[in-house]
Amino acid sequence: MIIFKYKYHMMSILCLLLNSCHFGEKVTDIRPNFIIILTDDMGYGDLGCYGNTEINTPHIDRMAAAGIRFTDFHSNSAVCTPTRVALLTGRYQQRAGLQNVLRVTDSSDTPPGLAGEEVTFAEVLKTAGYQTGIFGKWHVGTQNESHPLNQGFDKFIGFMTNPDFFSHCGRLGEHDWHHGFSETKEEGYITELISKHSIDFIQQNNNKPFCLYVAHKTPHGPLQGPSDSAIWKENEITRPLPRSARPGDEENIYREMIENLDSYIGQMILTLEQENIAENTLIIFFSDNGPIGIENTNGLKGRKGQLYEGGHRIPAIAYWPEMIQPGTNSDVIMGMDIFPTLLDIAGIDYIAGQNRQLDGISFYPVLKGNSLPERTLFWRTNGGIAVRKGPWKLIRQKGDDNPDKQFMLFNLDKDIRELQDFSEENPALVQQLLEEIRNWESDVDSNSLQVH
DSSP states (O other), rough: OOOEEEEHHHHHHHHHHHTTTTEEEEEEEOOOOEEEEEEEEEETSSGGGTSSSSSSHHEEEHHHHSSSSEEEEEOOSSSSSHHHHHHHSSSGGGGGGGOSOOOSSEEEEOOOHHHHHHOHHHHHHHHHTOEEEEEEESSOOSSGGGGGGTTTEEEEESSOOOOOTTBBTTTTBBBBEEEEEEEEOOSOOHHHHHHHHHHHHHHHHHTSSSEEEEEEEEEESBBBBBTTTSSTTTOOOOOOOOBBTTTTHHHHHHHHHHHHHHHHHHHHEEEEHHOOOOGGGGEEEEEEOSSSSSSSSSSSOOTTTTTTTTBBBBBBBEETTTTTTTTEOOOOEEEEEEEEEHHHHEEEEEOOOOOOOOOOEEEOHHHHTTTOOOEEEEEEETTTEEETTEEEEEOTTTTOOOTOOOOOOETTTOOOOOOOOTTTOOOHHHHHHHOOOOOHHHHHHHHHHHHO
């Protein structure tokens, strides 16, 4: 059984009482709003605030300058679906049986997605009086029980998998754009539509607490800039799979996509300011995993699908004007930590029950200038596995060129590019971390609802 209750922060209580003294005036609930902006396949070095000089991102850079720019923030996986599951549930995705990407196939069989028994941050916040909305990419299941409207969201406009930016169709010709439960034809470039509906949601809920999940597809392929046209067409199977709308011009398209996204993020911030709720709204920005091709990892080893740092160390920013001290933070934080952080800030006491414990921890202390305790963290995807404890990272990556070396040990404080293997010099530490992996796998797999 899941038990939770919520309490206002003392400042919110005082303001509500003061507002209620003005008879005939509307009392506004001023609990903090939350906006989670998730990008898709964005590299650690793809933004100006992370050192990129080729892509112009002034609005995201402004958030980083006025907020907290994280340098050791990680997605829970190096691929899409599991990262989103961990974000939504605050738990390792393996507990939900979803550690791999859910794919649309030629088969009529629909793979199971996020189970109805799982509890999302949207469900908890909604029960506590928040308005909840998601616009954009869902990708944690297409069956009814996995639908956003059955997972705590009041409103959903977007897509279930990975469609074309213009036709909104997948590579197998399936149309994938929905308003709630209904498949809906709506003209427009996906980044623009997600942003438009998100801004509408903010304006409609400017006097009540809300949690807005903005799940962008940018810069995931197929690479299509805002001035390009559709590649995948309805009722047409596209093979071979084209990488971009303009073959040979991928770098320019990629830049156009991120700069277009940045402009819409600027519009969202402007809307918050115009509605006079910017200082009451926390924005958390991050990517679902690392890059897949031409994108920039800022020198990190690996890419999407791999458990080297380039696959899961991602750009991440917390922006809350006047409420957090600007700066750079190097605490080790995971996507699954967002769930408990939102509840902590909202003043919600949450008891998950024995089979639904949260694996994430609140990083609200970091937003207030404090540090998090050291902990052991795990990644497992595509046949690879990694464990992180302090500066030490033990990793076995499927497909490595050296088949005789199963596990490698890196010291990320000294070697963030993971070039020097310290396993032979530290056999006791290797064995300790291997034992922690075994215990973790036994725990998350024994409690898994379903296994893919």
